[in-house]
Amino acid sequence: MEKIVLPEIKDLHILDVYIKNGGFEAAKKAFSQSTDDIIDQVKKSGLRGRGGAAFSAGLKWSFMPKATDKPKYLCINGDESEPGSFKDRQVFEFNPHQLIEGTLITCYAIGAKTAYIYIRGEYHKWIKLMQKALDDEYAAGFIGEKMKEKFGTEFYCDIYIHKGAGAYICGEESSLMNSLEGKRGYPRVKPPFPAQNGLWGCPTTINNVETIANVPPIISKGWEWFSKIGEPKHPGTLLFGISGHVNKPGVYELPTGTLLTDLIYNYAGGVPGNKKILCVIPGGSSMPPLRGDQIEGVKMDAESLKAAGSAIGTGGVMVMDEDTDLVKVLARIAHFYHHESCGQCTPCREGTGWLEKILKRILAGKGSSNDLDLLITVANQIEGNTICALGEAAAWPVKFMVDRFRDYFEQRVGKEINLPVANKVHSMRHTATPLAEIKN
Amino acid sequence: MQFKFTQENLERINNEIKKYPVKQPAVMAALYVGQEQNGYISQEVIKEVAEVLEMHSHDVMGVVSFYTMYHQKPMGKNHIQVCTNVSCMLRGGYEIWNQVKDKLGIDNWEITTDQKFSLEEVECMGSCGTAPMFAVNEDFYENLTKEKVEEIIESLKNAN
Numbered sequence: 001m002e003k004i005v006l007p008e009i010k011d012l013h014i015l016d017v018y019i020k021n022g023g024f025e026a027a028k029k030a031f032s033q034s035t036d037d038i039i040d041q042v043k044k045s046g047l048r049g050r051g052g053a054a055f056s057a058g059l060k061w062s063f064m065p066k067a068t069d070k071p072k073y074l075c076i077n078g079d080e081s082e083p084g085s086f087k088d089r090q091v092f093e094f095n096p097h098q099l100i101e102g103t104l105i106t107c108y109a110i111g112a113k114t115a116y117i118y119i120r121g122e123y124h125k126w127i128k129l130m131q132k133a134l135d136d137e138y139a140a141g142f143i144g145e146k147m148k149e150k151f152g153t154e155f156y157c158d159i160y161i162h163k164g165a166g167a168y169i170c171g172e173e174s175s176l177m178n179s180l181e182g183k184r185g186y187p188r189v190k191p192p193f194p195a196q197n198g199l200w201g202c203p204t205t206i207n208n209v210e211t212i213a214n215v216p217p218i219i220s221k222g223w224e225w226f227s228k229i230g231e232p233k234h235p236g237t238l239l240f241g242i243s244g245h246v247n248k249p250g251v252y253e254l255p256t257g258t259l260l261t262d263l264i265y266n267y268a269g270g271v272p273g274n275k276k277i278l279c280v281i282p283g284g285s286s287m288p289p290l291r292g293d294q295i296e297g298v299k300m301d302a303e304s305l306k307a308a309g310s311a312i313g314t315g316g317v318m319v320m321d322e323d324t325d326l327v328k329v330l331a332r333i334a335h336f337y338h339h340e341s342c343g344q345c346t347p348c349r350e351g352t353g354w355l356e357k358i359l360k361r362i363l364a365g366k367g368s369s370n371d372l373d374l375l376i377t378v379a380n381q382i383e384g385n386t387i388c389a390l391g392e393a394a395a396w397p398v399k400f401m402v403d404r405f406r407d408y409f410e411q412r413v414g415k416e417i418n419l420p421v422a423n424k425v426h427s428m429r430h431t432a433t434p435l436a437e438i439k440n
Numbered sequence: 441m442q443f444k445f446t447q448e449n450l451e452r453i454n455n456e457i458k459k460y461p462v463k464q465p466a467v468m469a470a471l472y473v474g475q476e477q478n479g480y481i482s483q484e485v486i487k488e489v490a491e492v493l494e495m496h497s498h499d500v501m502g503v504v505s506f507y508t509m510y511h512q513k514p515m516g517k518n519h520i521q522v523c524t525n526v527s528c529m530l531r532g533g534y535e536i537w538n539q540v541k542d543k544l545g546i547d548n549w550e551i552t553t554d555q556k557f558s559l560e561e562v563e564c565m566g567s568c569g570t571a572p573m574f575a576v577n578e579d580f581y582e583n584l585t586k587e588k589v590e591e592i593i594e595s596l597k598n599a600n
Contacts, residue, residue: 071461083525083564116459121509122565124578160459165468165507168563182464183499184506200461243527243568250569285526285564316568318527332526336563342506 002229003253004237005213006094013129015136018097024142026216030105031153038109042215045223046235050087051077051171051208052284052313054234054302057215063195064110064203073199074107074115075180075206079164079171081120082284083336084316087239088209090251092119092126095213096133100143100159102215107157110205114158117209118176121165131161168340172388173206175342186344187388210239230256234301238315242268245275245321256301263300264319275321279405283313285333286393288400292322309400327412330401331359337394348391351382355398367413375402443484445492449473453492463493467503471510480511508562516551516558518596520544521575524561527568536572536584537561543593556597 011017030038043058064072076099080088091099103115119127137143140150147156162180164170170179174188177199198204214236218226227235234256240263243249247269254263260282264270271277277292282300288310290298298308305312320329338352358375361367379395386392402409445453452473456466470493474485481504490497504510511519522540524533541547544557551558567573570582574589581592 080566081564084527084568086566086568089566120566121507122562122575125580162459162465163468163472165471166509167507179468180465182467182493182495182503184502241569243571244530249571281526318530318568320530324530329526329529332524332529336525339563 001254002237004217004226004229005098005210005239006090006251006253012095013093013097013133015097015133015140018095022220023097024101026220027101027104027142028151030108030219031151031155035109035111038105038219041223042109042218045218045226046232047211047214047218047226048234048236048302049208050210050214050238050314052082054312057207057211060195060207061106061110061205063193064205065195066111068203070202071114072110072112073202073204074103074110074112075173075176075199075204076103076115076117076209076212077171077173077176077206078117078119078123078209079168079176080123080209080314081168081171081340082286082314082316083333084241084243084281084284084318085314086241086243087251087315089123089126090239091209091213092123092130096130097137098216099130099209099213100133100137102212103159104143104147104157105215105219106205106207106212108155112157112205114160116160116162116180116199118162118164118170118180120170121163127161127163134159134161167342168336169342169388169390172390175388176206177204184342186342187390189387230258231299231301231303233303234312238300238312240267240300240315240317242317242319244317244319245271245277245324246319247272254300257299257304260295260298260300260317263317264295268319271319271321273321275323277319278322278324279320279326279329279401281316281318281397282310284316285318285336286396287311287313288396289404291404294404326401326405326408327359327363330398331356331363333397334359334394337390341390341394345386345391347382347385348394351378351391352394354378355382355394359398362409362413365412369410369413369416371413372402372406372409375399441482441484443474443478443482443488445473445488446477449477450492457493464495464499467493467495467500468507471500471504475510480514482512514551514555517556518576519558519560520593521560521562521565523563523565523567523571523573523575525564527564528571528573531571532584533572535586536574536589539586539589540574540593543590557593 039061047057048054078088107115145156167185169175170185172187175185179185194204229235237253237255240252252267279289281289302312334356338356341348341352343349358371379399382391383395453470456469457463470489478485486497486500490500522537524537546559548561567582572584573582
């Protein structure tokens with residue numbers, strides 16, 4: 001099976017090996033074409049962002065204004081903090097030069113002179129590996145002013161690494177920009193979108209590491225070739241990171257549309273002890289969990305997972321066997337989002353804390369069945385009421401887990417307790433809408 | 441106690457500043473350098489960083505308090521960061537956490553009396569495929585077992 005981002009070539013992280021295997025052919029080809037042509041090819045290839053939202057990469061690039069006297073920037077998002085995803089570090093370690101080549105092509109296409117690769121602070125080792133790759137390329141003249149000579153073009157750009165310092169929220173694009181500017185990583189209100197008003201108020205494009213690493217093969221082998229791999233609406237391969245209760249956890253590069261059951265049983269070697277699967281989170285901890293009996297026939301791509309009631313996210317698959325304590329899992333997820341909420345928006349800052357408290361109460365055996373409704377109510381009040389998507393990320397796992405495993409959760413809580421009236425009304429209110437209706 | 445960057449560290453910070461059109465973005469790197477030189481981020485380190493980068497010290501403080509990797513108190517020589525997030529938890533992350541806690545006799549954010557070890561429960565470190573894991577300072581130790589943990593901590597104890 002064809003591997004695009006992580007081909008099985010020994011020592012590919014060494015610059016000479018990369019060049020011998022067709023490295024920088026794509027960049028040479030790209031620099032001889034117009035920028036519109038490049039954007040058009042990436043659009044037609046159907047490449048969609050690998051960072052969670054699965055947005056068309058070519059379309060994103062086309063939002064960059066042409067007539068502007070401001071400098072333009074490219075940010076590569078390597079914050080990778082979503083629990084269950086660990087794919088970008090494979091790119092840093094095993095194929096850094098393809099990422100850099102993709103960065104050069106993207107900079108050329110959008111007209112950026114500077115690119116920043118934002119890597120989470122905990123990835124000390126991978127930051128060093130990536131820096132080594134950059135240093136080697138600077139020395140060989142593939143980056144920086146020497147590019148003019150090397151490629152015979154007027155275009156050149158610089159690439160720098162920006163090291164994060166431990167904040168999940170910095171994977172959110174506007175928060176990442178604030179962090180890069182040396183501020184607290186608070187997400188920004190959108191619009192204006194980064195393409196209009198990004199880093200230092202200048203036009204900025206932000207793409208995931210894996211997205212950019214896909215660019216060189218698209219240019220060298222053609223968009224037709226890429227668009228025929230995997231599912232037509234979400235073509236290419238994905239780096240699936242599978243973890244939890246499987247025999248062979250790890251990152252597997254497979255075409256989109258691979259069956260989830262195939263991924264678990266064939267590639268990851270099935271569940272230890274041949275146990276049944278209770279729950280699978282298919283795209284990193286913020287995506288809606290699926291019940292074990294819901295995974296049959298589910299394909300791993302954005303459209304199919306949406307139809308199955310979840311989302312592709314970052315492709316981080318977490319498998320839980322029948323003996324897993326789901327209340328414990330959900331309480332841990334809630335704790336994570338409470339810890340990582342930046343505190344800007346009240347619904348998220350307070351709501352994530354309530355979710356955690358209620359789940360800890362249930363975990364301690366002191367929950368009542370009102371609590372389950374209360375969880376859903378609180379989750380609904382967070383969702384859609386925040387500046388960034390951390391609100392949804394916190395709400396979805398709780399909402400869908402409680403909903404899809406209602407019987408399981410009911411067994412863990414006591415009978416309904418008689419709440420004071422005010423509380424009861426509150427716990428029955430699922431959104432703000434019914435109240436408005438009452439008024440009318 | 442006054443804090444000044446060494447000449448060598450100032451050079452490192454100046455190299456960071458060169459990456460950006462303005463000075464402020466280098467604050468994250470400068471704080472790492474300050475933490476390395478001083479052992480932790482004190483008010484004096486914040487003042488010095490603010491001065492070098494021409495920032496307000498409260499803006500520097502804002503950055504320090506936002507990110508978990510800046511420590512505002514001294515940590516042990518070996519700062520052990522155990523991941524207990526879902527993927528690690530499913531493969532025994534909490535057993536490892538409890539084992540390390542018991543072995544060192546300290547709790548979250550505490551430090552041993554000999555200052556050799558400190559402990560932190562961290563969120564997902566991106567080692568889900570090689571769980572459970574902990575990190576000692578900058579190094580990841582993955583696919584941990586009880587025996588491995590025992591071995592690693594013993595060897596750290598015996599190292600000077």
